[in-house]
Amino acid sequence: MPNTTPRKEIRVNAFAMATPVHHSPGLWRHPDDRSLAYTSLEYWTDLAQILERGKFDALFIADSMASNDVYGGSYHAALKVGAQLPKLDPIVAVSAMARVTTHLGFGITSNALYEPPYPFARRMSTLDHLTKGRIGWNIVTGHTTSGARAVGEKALTPHDQRYDIADEYLDAVYALWEGSWDDDAAVRDREHLVFADPAKIRPIVHRGQHFQVEAIHLAEPSPQRTPVLFQAGASTRGRAFAARHAECIFVSGPSPTVIAPVVADTRRRAAALGRDPREILFFSMATVIVGATEDEARAKLEDYRRYINPEAALILFSGWTGIDFSTWDLDAPIRFDDRAQGLVSALEAFSIADPDRVWTVRELAEHNAIGGRGPVFVGSAEQVADQIEAWVEATDVDGLNLSYAVTPGGFADFGTYVVPELQRRGRFKADYAPGTLREKIYGAGRARLPDTHPAAGFRPGATDGVQRHAV
Numbered sequence: 001m002p003n004t005t006p007r008k009e010i011r012v013n014a015f016a017m018a019t020p021v022h023h024s025p026g027l028w029r030h031p032d033d034r035s036l037a038y039t040s041l042e043y044w045t046d047l048a049q050i051l052e053r054g055k056f057d058a059l060f061i062a063d064s065m066a067s068n069d070v071y072g073g074s075y076h077a078a079l080k081v082g083a084q085l086p087k088l089d090p091i092v093a094v095s096a097m098a099r100v101t102t103h104l105g106f107g108i109t110s111n112a113l114y115e116p117p118y119p120f121a122r123r124m125s126t127l128d129h130l131t132k133g134r135i136g137w138n139i140v141t142g143h144t145t146s147g148a149r150a151v152g153e154k155a156l157t158p159h160d161q162r163y164d165i166a167d168e169y170l171d172a173v174y175a176l177w178e179g180s181w182d183d184d185a186a187v188r189d190r191e192h193l194v195f196a197d198p199a200k201i202r203p204i205v206h207r208g209q210h211f212q213v214e215a216i217h218l219a220e221p222s223p224q225r226t227p228v229l230f231q232a233g234a235s236t237r238g239r240a241f242a243a244r245h246a247e248c249i250f251v252s253g254p255s256p257t258v259i260a261p262v263v264a265d266t267r268r269r270a271a272a273l274g275r276d277p278r279e280i281l282f283f284s285m286a287t288v289i290v291g292a293t294e295d296e297a298r299a300k301l302e303d304y305r306r307y308i309n310p311e312a313a314l315i316l317f318s319g320w321t322g323i324d325f326s327t328w329d330l331d332a333p334i335r336f337d338d339r340a341q342g343l344v345s346a347l348e349a350f351s352i353a354d355p356d357r358v359w360t361v362r363e364l365a366e367h368n369a370i371g372g373r374g375p376v377f378v379g380s381a382e383q384v385a386d387q388i389e390a391w392v393e394a395t396d397v398d399g400l401n402l403s404y405a406v407t408p409g410g411f412a413d414f415g416t417y418v419v420p421e422l423q424r425r426g427r428f429k430a431d432y433a434p435g436t437l438r439e440k441i442y443g444a445g446r447a448r449l450p451d452t453h454p455a456a457g458f459r460p461g462a463t464d465g466v467q468r469h470a471v
């Protein structure tokens with residue numbers, strides 16, 4: 001019997017950051033690269049248009065408050081090579097990008113520990129209005145001491161506790177987005193001179209351990225209310241958090257052996273919480289270098305490799321793990337029993353990927369020098385599509401979070417070569433679906449979170465009168 005199960009659609013987000021070096025240090029010197037234009041609005045609007053031409057699902061913009069000061073004990077090394085330093089606020093260019101596109105989604109990173117929920121909730125509602133419902137939020141909790149100190153903490157809050165605080169933050173913003181206004185509260189009745197019906201708008205009272213809110217939400221309901229929720233919890237506590245809240249989950253690792261168990265475990269956890277595990281979409285970080293022929297793609301890779309900066313890759317890795325690699329011998333084997341309060345999974349991934357291999361610091365740096373911690377798929381359109389399909393089969397992810405060697409050329413190449421090939425194979429949408437970002441993911445009529453999501457518990461019908469959410 002032939003297998004008639006429809007093959008799942010492969011989705012693609014572009015992965016970027018408002019900084020000179022995201023995941024390919026040194027490549028900003030390449031003549032085809034426009035990274036240094038990250039301070040101009042045109043860079044972002046051009047990028048958004050390129051992505052929409054390539055039918056990318058969303059542009060996902062990473063962010064942190066870290067000043068990358070682990071390597072060498074100072075931010076000097078990171079600043080010198082532009083290793084995710086400096087960096088601009090990822091939110092500000094979004095409304096300009098929305099103006100020049102119609103369908104592209106925007107995943108914006110914001111830390112749930114570093115800004116009070118009230119102003120953040122309003123900013124996201126504003127963007128959800130201005131983009132007509134194309135906003136997503138990548139929920140992060142910060143993993144660097146420099147970021148924690150920047151916002152007034154004395155030290156980095158312990159790993160699992162950061163997720164506990166984020167859980168409470170989400171309760172507060174869910175209440176604001178979902179519970180404060182009824183859908184029909186803004187009546188806009190010209191005849192009777194009534195803008196809104198106060199009886200349909202209620203204050204949120206959240207008295208928590210970490211956050212206090214007592215106010216009505218200042219924004220009227222936006223198309224999605226709660227933005228599409230992205231998260232990247234990889235640790236046990238992180239997966240529990242993601243299984244509860246996330247609709248889209250980012251994973252990264254150098255091989256399917258790292259990713260597949262995380263995907264399976266998180267889907268299991270979501271099912272145990274009453275959510276449909278297939279509705280959680282996993283995006284795996286990867287870089288694609290593609291050309292009209294395999295030779296052309298390999299020549300590109302060789303050319304790019306002449307610009308890489310392995311030391312800067314180590315600077316980034318030091319920031320993620322909290323380990324100062326500047327003091328390590330480049331040819332020394334890495335001890336994977338090292339644990340840091342930072343991004344613990346980043347380092348472990350390399351030992352899980354290949355348990356028998358002994359990685360040296362130099363190898364780790366070179367491996368991460370193009371596109372970061374994911375695989376690099378190289379070849380003709382057919383070859384790259386084969387590699388992506390095999391990766392998706394082996395990991396059960398739903399798509400890629402596409403990193404680049406050069407920007408925006410890497411994204412444009414993907415749209416030119418790989419998307420038509422995946423479409424030919426029935427693995428990529430022929431065109432965008434109408435509606436909000438959530439509707440494009442889940443179908444018409446699904447602009448809002450489903451009743452099985454914890455945010456639904458904050459809707460007006462779920463409680464009566466004033467919303468009170470004491471923690």
Ligand SMILES: Cc1cc2nc3c(=O)[nH]c(=O)nc-3n(C[C@H](O)[C@H](O)[C@H](O)COP(=O)(O)O)c2cc1C
Nearest residue numbers: 062063064109140232233234235238250251252285
């Ligand atoms: C593709 C991807 C993108 C991420 N982007 C960010 C980011 O922009 N800012 C940030 O602080 N952390 C980011 N992270 C880190 C995650 O939020 C998370 O801390 C990490 O995956 C480790 O999981 P854990 O916190 O459960 O240990 C990202 C992780 C991945 C895999």
